[in-house]
Amino acid sequence: MSIYNKILVVADINHDAQPALARAMQLARKSKSKSHVQFFLSIYDFSYEMTSMLSVDERDAMRRGVIHQREQWMTKVAAQYIDDSIEFSVKVVWHNRPYEAIIAEVFGGGHDILIKGTRKHDILESVIFTPTDWHLLRKAPCPVLLIKNSDWPDNPNILASVHVGSENDTHLDLNDCMVEQVKNLSERLGATPYLVNAYPVTPANITIELPEFDPATYTDAVRGHHLTSMKALRQKHGIDEEFTVVEQGLPEDIIPETASKLNAAMVILGTTGRTGLSAVFIGNTAEHVIDKINCDVLALKPKGYVSPLDPNQTA
Template sequence: MQAFSPIVVATDFSDSAERAMQRGAQIAKQLEAELHLIHVVQPLDLYPGVDPAADFRQNHEQALHAAVKNRLDTLADNLRKDCAIQVVVATRIGRAHKEIADYAAAKEAYLVVTGARGEHTLLDLLIGSTASRLLRLATCPVLIVKNTETKPYQTAIAAVDFSPGSITALELARAVAPSAQIEVLHVYDTDHDDRMRQAGMDETFILNRQAHVIKDAEKHLDIELEKLNEGKISRNVVAAYPAAAICERAEVLRSDLIVLGRHGKSGMQELLLGSVSKDVANAADCDVLLCF
């Protein structure tokens, strides 16, 4: 019996996807989870200027589907041999981000792992990044792999803002990076202070308010970390713009993983992905794991 739900790795056979696959296999092994490799074949009608006849399109997609299945089977066999994990392969036809999200939801995946950059750079520019779109559709955490090496995580940042999604960030960081030093980071958003200054509020009041909020955040984190009683977890509270502060702190610590919560979802998916989550996912040099 598997200890965790499946780890789903999206691959387009690029170098970036290869690193995502290796990271996914590593996490699957340490969690004793099943690894699912999925590749999505893009229909010809998604390519600009292409309007193929129905029979040609069907033959093309069937041939491509068979070739992809062979490549996936080879990758799966190698992973079973090298990592001693259970591997399942799947192929779909359609828009990559939607098919991956739907597959992960159907399998009740614990985690989706994807590379930061795909194989078809020009196509990504035309229809949007698969990873970026996947973040808005996925119903489970998404790990964007950016590190050039896939050794076990050594130093991680769990960024929290005390929303339900961000609290999960620490739990997820501990699961995927069990041997890492983890810093729980809360960033007091100084944009609030700037708006108060623009409204003409007293500077002393603004600074006193900031100090009070930071002190409360430190107390809250101390209480949470005391419950865990783990020496590898520390806390830090800073005042800055959140996305920039998270990325800068990751550079200082030489972190190989940033975990942060993603806000809830509704019809306004683009907005509710959250500017902080999106900015960190784009700007960070290390792996980024977004969770609810």
């Protein structure tokens, strides 16, 4: 399991405050071994490519000048967050697709985790324009931690959204991974770990199509199955029952409600990394949840996930 000692932080070019960098440093300081934090920015200005009056060398010089200015700015805004106990570096690249530049840097630097600040996305914007956050959730090869607030509460709670009703190997592996992560991060950040699971509501059409169907019996059976599965999972990882939540409803409703009720500082989600039309129109639970909660979100990929942007992939 990753211990997050090689951390890539995406700079927020629009603000001097850098909550993602603050969280990265918090993780790094709590590490039991030496950590390295890289502060990263991808920039691009189409006007520099269109200046036909300039030679190639002159355009290159202008780009280097812009990159140098950004490096100086990043070094300045980072000063309040860094200290001598943590290795720290700044890197700026010229690239017209930020998410591709970020993921290339993850591969190139062998980073354990990617940390980025986020904001509440408009629903239409999320679907039509597919913001950088969504690209990173789907395609980054490492865990992605999206930061909403710079302040970390006292005695925080961290939630792992597990899917205990499934017998799918991918979900089972993700459950184990999420529980290990919530335990590790809770110990590292002085938090209390919780496991949260949502189970489905009885479909209304079944009672119409099957008059003899008893929805109450069905609901009790489903709840019983989820409670039994949650018990097995928590016992496997040594978590007490009082730190588990099993509720009826959709994950995109139950997770935000539980996070709010427990005043969670972070929610850990599994994301299957879907792409194409299924991701645009259906999306992952992680993507539905992110806009509904006001805390950090850590998205994990299933074991064996291969990014479509992996440079080692053969065409």
